[in-house]
Amino acid sequence: MSLPSITHRAIALAAASLLAAACSFGPNGNPPAMPEPAHYGADPLPTQTVPAQGVTQQFVVGAKAVPQWWRTFQSDELNALVDEGLRNSPTLAATDKNLTAAREQLRAQIGSNMLPSIDAGGQVTRQRALGIPEAGPNTFLYNVFVGQLQAQYTFDIFGASRLANAALASRVNVQAYQFDAARRALAANIVTAAISASMLDAQVQTTERLVALANDQARDTQRRYELGAVPHSDLLNAQQGAASLAASLPAARQQLLTTRHALAVLLGRTPDQAPPPLDLASLHVPEQVPVSVPSDLLQARPDIEAADATLKAAAAEVGVATAQMFPSLTLNASMGQGGFSWPVAVSGAGAIWSLGASLTQPIFHGGALFAQRRAAVASYEASVSQYKQTVLAAFQNVADTLAALEHDAQSLDAANIAAQTAQRSFDETSARYRLGAVPVTAARASEQQYRNARLDEIRYTGARLNDTAALFQAMGNPPVDDARAAPASTGAATAAR
Template sequence: MAHVIFTRGITRTTAGALTLFALAACSFGPNGEPPAMPSPAHYGAEAQPTQTVPAQGVTQQFVVGAKAVPEWWKQFQSDDLNALVDEGLRNSPTLAATDRSLAAAREQLRAQVGSSLLPSIDAGGQATRERALGIPEAGPNTFLYNVFVGQLQAHYTFDIFGAARLENAALAARVDVQAYQFDAARRALAANIVSAAIASATLHAQIEATERLVTLANEQARDTVRRYDLGAVSHSDALSAQQSAASLSASLPGLRQQWTTTRHALAVLLGRTPDAAPADLDLARIRVPEQVPVSVPSDLLKSRPDIQAADATLKAAAADVGVATAQLFPSLSLTASMGQGGFSWPVALSGAGALWSIGASLSQPIFHGGALLAQRRAAIDSYEAATAQYKQTVLAAFQNVADTLAALEHDAQALDAANFAARSARGIFDETSARYRLGAVPVTSTRSSEQQYRNAQLDEIRYTGARLSDTAALFQAMGNPVQDMQGAGGSVAKN
């Protein structure tokens, strides 16, 4: 009977050990994989066209399934624009600060991995002179002596249930978040520089056209006033001409303020002071890219830095759940020390002064007022929040692409109509000017036809700038090529 009982004891011990190691081997939290997202056939409410309508002689083609372009701003074929972007990427203090923060986070990760997975060994030395009470029967009531000690101390905590490994995985994922955010900041800086340069050039062209319109309106107002003085027109006609000229003049300060603000913003993006704002680009020399890549939704999930950052945040939250779970289980630590010691240097250095100790400590949480369980529930809630945030980030990315695709199609349509109107108005202006030189029409007819042409030109300038800006926005919305994104953040945890 005793033999049977002993066998059962061994069986139970073995089963308990197997259960313990099974728990240690299994994952205490979610795997961190992002939730499955829909893969729409097309981004917008309507299927995107394969190309836009031709505008100013350029038809933009949407190359579905093409890879994102790393240095997409070079597609505009403007050396001046390329130089501005390169300068901004080199000199931006914001980008430099983000880069240094990322470097600091990587070093902190290396420090945590080294301190949590490897034993710590410290050397220590001590030399003291002490005064203690003596034994009255043996002589004086004081006793003076020296103590010399030199030791090596080692400490190691066994990561039985993976708490340290999971903490490292969580920190590594957060470093990946910073890496993707740095890439997003770099691309956003390039996009902001391109947009600001295009906006500044567009506003400059608008100001020039508006200044000419103001000149024509003032000339028209003066002629109308003279005709009123001669009795050829009514007083209301003279006042109406003056009011039109004044209203047009009032629009100029606002345009100039926008232009000035944009130039100041561009200077700061380049790392300059506002007084060193660069000269405006020539809007006519910025080429519209004829081919624009449109990644399929499955590739977009891997190429957008914001989606990749949300994915890394999700992995960090999953690891946090594992850490909170592992803290419910025992913790085993081992300490050891060895050295020499004595009341004099000869004794301390001799074999009689050898010192050593070794010990192990086992800790099992029993009662913490429900804190550990509450921390685990909080970690689970944070993971679920990260899952929802990932879904929202993906949906927002799909919307961003859908909006820019629709904007490009509508920009082309509007620009084509504006270009046709401007060419027609220019034809009328040229014909009227020729007839005026022959004396067939008065100068007012020439002025009126030029006003129509300048107004049509203003619309064309606006839609040209909008098409360029929205093209830049679509390149930006595509993110980075997949291999570049994996290199940007995926390797961080391995460093």
């Protein structure tokens, strides 16, 4: 077989391979179908929680997510903290600026590969050329004056540039959804930090009272031991109990300070400007909690939207890798003036121009182009799996918070009953003490029992408030057109055209 025949056959095989690859430039980028569970958790969703502290939370299935959900806690102080944090957080500001930079990079890429490039250039040179040796050692000195406009445009015949712009637009949308997620996470962190600080402050105050009662009990036992009314073991037990309780107080105060410092940083303040803890009683548990159906949840959570945008970007990148196997056509043109002197360069005789076109068809790159396409396909398939995992994790998040709210209500109801019972017993014992019917030790022991029950009630109150905030956060935003993603979407539309 002759060399031309071998060459022609190789070209034919390459063309056939390219046409086979061109049958499908890439997947459409639509997210895979996900199951829609009848209910999020292993157990069916109850319509409401048990009443706790006089509040029954109702789960409104199918309701839209609440954008500014922290306002449902009916606390002006909490609202002010969240507004301050969203306004002053350096982390959120940095994320916003990164998003702006990504949008500008998208605009730059679209302008670069979808429109012609035109450049103006000028050149003034003085050159020395050797003469012809046979003619003698003459040396030629001359000047060159050139000014011209140069234009270049690559025709996007097979859509490589359009697909690349669509991929970058989807990447920008990923950052837009990540900014939304960061904003929502910041608000949730501020709310939970404020609730935790309020809970810890109430626990510290209650523990301080318990320490005071234990010290009083130890002093009374000391006096009774000195009078011979009790054995030395009773004194040691009283002192040991007071010391153990006092030892737990510094750790509680440290936890409170740490939480307040973290809240200050979330607000964009220095730790020494940490806000005082809110009154736990001023935070009201929302009675109605929206629970989006799974199909709405897929469009409401920014993490799922970000995974969807990543999937679309990966699909477009498969198309880019496929389009790079096909020919590219570039047009070059230039026009201007030139000459060996200024008068000639600016005259009609100095007009210069050029026009040309170049066509490039990849033939052999050592399998690199096919490997790049296979890599893009693998990345797309990984994005599909990541999308599925993100959806499953979102379902789990909702299921866990729903179960936590139901169990929080049950625990808080039991703790509330125990605290109320202990308080009535303490009130009755105090009244009897004032009448002289019981000793002071009985009144003190009754108050200790009440304060311990109150500690449990405070802990479960904070847990219920925090888990309610977590459920609002898990619901995401109501599905609406996201203005933050508009520039990226516009860029994608421009690229598609």
